[in-house]
Amino acid sequence: MSMHNLTLSDIARALAEKTFSAEELTRSLLGRIQQLDPQLNSFITVTEAQALAQAKAADARRAAGETGALLGAPIAHKDLFCTQGVRTSCASKMLDNFIAPYNATVVEKLAAVGCVSLGKLNMDEFAMGSANESSHYGPVKNPWDLTRVPGGSSGGSAAAIAARLIPAATGSDTGGSIRQPAALTNLTGLKPTYGRVSRWGMIAYASSLDQGGPLARTAEDCALLLGSMAGFDPKDSTSVDQPVDDYLASLNQPLSGLRVGLPKEYFGAGLDSRIGAAILAVVEELKKLGATVKDISLPNLQHAIPAYYVIAPAEASSNLSRFDGVRYGHRCDSPVNLEDLYKRSRAEGFGAEVKRRIMVGTYALSAGYYDAYYIKAQKIRRLIKNDFVSAFNEVDVILGPTTPNPAWKLGEKSSDPVAAYLEDIYTITANLAGIPGLSMPAGFVDGLPVGVQLLAPYFQEGRLLNVAHQYQQVTDWHTQAPSGF
Numbered sequence: 001m002s003m004h005n006l007t008l009s010d011i012a013r014a015l016a017e018k019t020f021s022a023e024e025l026t027r028s029l030l031g032r033i034q035q036l037d038p039q040l041n042s043f044i045t046v047t048e049a050q051a052l053a054q055a056k057a058a059d060a061r062r063a064a065g066e067t068g069a070l071l072g073a074p075i076a077h078k079d080l081f082c083t084q085g086v087r088t089s090c091a092s093k094m095l096d097n098f099i100a101p102y103n104a105t106v107v108e109k110l111a112a113v114g115c116v117s118l119g120k121l122n123m124d125e126f127a128m129g130s131a132n133e134s135s136h137y138g139p140v141k142n143p144w145d146l147t148r149v150p151g152g153s154s155g156g157s158a159a160a161i162a163a164r165l166i167p168a169a170t171g172s173d174t175g176g177s178i179r180q181p182a183a184l185t186n187l188t189g190l191k192p193t194y195g196r197v198s199r200w201g202m203i204a205y206a207s208s209l210d211q212g213g214p215l216a217r218t219a220e221d222c223a224l225l226l227g228s229m230a231g232f233d234p235k236d237s238t239s240v241d242q243p244v245d246d247y248l249a250s251l252n253q254p255l256s257g258l259r260v261g262l263p264k265e266y267f268g269a270g271l272d273s274r275i276g277a278a279i280l281a282v283v284e285e286l287k288k289l290g291a292t293v294k295d296i297s298l299p300n301l302q303h304a305i306p307a308y309y310v311i312a313p314a315e316a317s318s319n320l321s322r323f324d325g326v327r328y329g330h331r332c333d334s335p336v337n338l339e340d341l342y343k344r345s346r347a348e349g350f351g352a353e354v355k356r357r358i359m360v361g362t363y364a365l366s367a368g369y370y371d372a373y374y375i376k377a378q379k380i381r382r383l384i385k386n387d388f389v390s391a392f393n394e395v396d397v398i399l400g401p402t403t404p405n406p407a408w409k410l411g412e413k414s415s416d417p418v419a420a421y422l423e424d425i426y427t428i429t430a431n432l433a434g435i436p437g438l439s440m441p442a443g444f445v446d447g448l449p450v451g452v453q454l455l456a457p458y459f460q461e462g463r464l465l466n467v468a469h470q471y472q473q474v475t476d477w478h479t480q481a482p483s484g485f
């Protein structure tokens with residue numbers, strides 16, 4: 001099997017057995033990126049020299065007797081993780097000239113275990129979007145059909161892995177940004193419990209919802225990566241001081257007796273019936289593995305999108321106020337006074353979707369509207385959390401579709417933002433409640449990937465990875481590659 005088709009776990013074995021070196025692997029993938037990425041636009045920045053230096057260092061560490069599974073493993077980072085000395089743009093003109101002076105904790109942790117970063121991945125501007133069309137650097141194409149979107153906002157991460165340019169990557173998920181692109185490109189992606197992975201150095205969008213996590217082709221690879229990304233970080237006051245589970249160790253537990261909940265609201269109007277059928281086929285497979293199935297209800301699902309699209313823009317309007325043309329970021333030419341500097345720098349630096357959300361958020365937080373919108377949305381958030389808490393009294397995992405539709409055509413929803421927001425219907429509740437969620441491949445509809453989502457109680461990432469891994473032992477959807485890549 002050629003190097004680019006190997007999973008992270010295969011690579012770990014091959015590096016340990018000295019089948020090839022980290023440097024050989026890095027050179028081969030850099031060549032593939034150069035050759036194939038012009039079709040996809042998944043990378044914003046390729047850090048060739050740095051990658052080769054990291055690969056050589058990993059080879060030297062291995063030669064000196066070190067054995068870590070990720071020593072020499074190639075990855076890339078979504079371009080909202082700060083990388084010291086390397087542009088960190090958040091796919092915005094605003095930060096096109098921003099060279100981060102430090103590494104995000106996630107970047108630091110993965111570098112410490114020997115991961116080789118090949119560069120920075122395209123995304124929706126400031127992570128706002130579900131199609132990766134709002135990037136200042138242009139849209140990302142879906143390797144399964146180059147006329148379609150890869151999902152967003154971690155669309156570059158998803159496209160690069162699906163096209164076998166890299167075996168795994170980091171992403172972030174505020175309302176579905178890891179799980180939805182994973183679903184649309186046939187990958188496995190995990191949004192951890194809020195607070196499981198440090199947000200330090202991850203450029204903030206909506207701070208009470210944002211969470212970093214892994215995207216890869218298999219649950220096993222997500223387990224490998226999450227094990228090194230997760231953990232308490234004193235630099236992030238929302239990171240939780242709780243030991244990190246051994247995710248690899250939990251993969252092989254049998255599923256006998258696992259109680260799977262199917263929320264009736266996840267199978268209602270708006271769901272493509274072919275996706276619904278694929279999801280029910282997953283349920284049958286899990287039953288064969290010993291799971292029992294129970295119908296459940298998450299009655300407040302219908303309120304999730306309105307609540308999210310108040311809370312997320314409100315937090316964004318506050319977080320993005322720092323980009324003013326003074327402290328860092330884009331600055332307009334020849335300002336006549338300070339107000340002109342702020343206005344034009346922000347008007348020129350932000351794209352349309354980001355401006356829309358800043359305006360929505362500022363409105364929602366303004367005097368007189370705060371109680372009507374923001375407080376009400378927070379109350380809905382609590383109800384959604386309570387729905388999950390009571391559901392998890394009866395079941396171990398909740399299962400449903402990740403998205404209501406497969407990947408849509410580039411441009412199809414760009415003039416109708418609400419149509420794109422509706423694609424997040426099944427994913428955003430996990431962010432509002434803070435629980436972990438995973439999407440994995442569940443088949444195809446007209447040649448386009450379908451994702452199944454699994455949700456679990458707080459800090460049960462190991463359970464999600466266990467269920468996904470067991471499913472991937474008896475199915476081969478996750479091994480399918482798009483033609484041409």
Ligand SMILES: NC(=O)C[C@H](N)C(=O)O
Pocket residue numbers: 127128129130152153172173174175176177178205312424
């Ligand atoms: N950032 C995310 O998780 C994506 C979500 N579609 C949003 O635009 O907010």
